[in-house]
Amino acid sequence: MHLMRGFSGGTMPEGSDRKEGMPFYLGAFLAVALEWCAQARNAALQTQTLQALETRVAALEEERKILGRQNETYQTTLKQAQESKAEAEKQLAEAVELQADFYAREVALKVQVTSLQDIVEAYEEVQKDLKDRCCEQADEMERMEGEMATQAKAMGLLQVDYDKLQVEVCRIRVEKEALEKQVASGDATIEELEKDKKTLIQDMAGTFEEGFQEALAQAVCMNPGIDISNCDSTQHIVDGKVVPLELDD
Template identity: 45%
Template sequence: MQALQALKREVATLKEEKLKLERLWEHKEDAYKTSLMETQKAKEAANLRLHEASQKYADLLGSMVPLRAEVAELKAAAVNSKALEVKLGKTGGELAAKVEALNLLQAENVKLQADVNKLQVEKEFLDKQLATKNSKVEELEKCNKELIDDMAGTFEEGFKEALAQAACENPGINTSNCHPGNQIVDGKVVPLDLGE
């Protein structure tokens, strides 16, 4: 009877250890999930900025095309016709302004391209970080499984040792109903309720 009480205490201790390990695992898993979500959000934000920069770059290229065409047309008209020299004289200020606008757009284009490159590097870094965190979560899950398997083996060995001690102290005792999956309720051996 003392051996069974000792076994019950050992089972209760193992249950407490299991609950502590489960809580520790849940805490670590929550922390990694939070970190994973933050990394994913940062990646999504970088992708959005990359898309916006690409769109600005495309818009910039689109706005440069008509200006280039207009400048080329005015230059061709100036070369081909002396009569247009007067018109060019009148619109020279406009042409200069448009050339200056074109130069500004080209400078903006260079800046946007640098931003696109920077966002691409940031996206690649976030992808690597996400892969590393996924790998750590898998490693923790593997460690958790190994701990649970190890605890189950230790419990099994302890149970067998307690049965052997009970049989040694009480020769002829029938231990065939004794199993780690059973418990004593109201003086009867019944299956262990794992929901407790």
């Protein structure tokens, strides 16, 4: 900024080109810096999205485990119901055999018909009760099988969602790694631009000093005997007087 003001305060050498506004290298540097800042923000957003998806995957995994434990409970209950049904069928078979024996004894012992009929009626009640219990067990088994089918369907849907989330997590991880590489490359580019900026400033300072010394040499050549011992590049003319530059301008 001081170097440009030094030029604006006096006459520029012939062949120089005055340009107003921001220098090109600063515009390019700002554009690159803004671009990489935007990519860094996008990388941070992608990281937050990845963390949310991983939390979601953990919750789904826990829910899948709970459904697995429920399924084991249903399997145990179903097994017990099947064992109860087998026991009831066994009892029913035994009751049928006992009924046949009763009928045989009725034929052989006509005198005991009344008592045998009472026994048969009582047994029929027991048989009816056993049949009712078998029907109830069958209905319970059917209901449990329906619940198991529903749970299996829900587990299938959860597995599909889990697989989709795993694919999404892998994709976001790949994108995150790519963005991290781009950010690292951008940091290296910014460092290179900083180095180029410092080099360019040093070159501009050297060029300004050379131009100033050349102007002094021309002034001495055109005006022999003139005293230029107090002239240097850190001064300029204000209101017809030579005054030092204000470095904090």
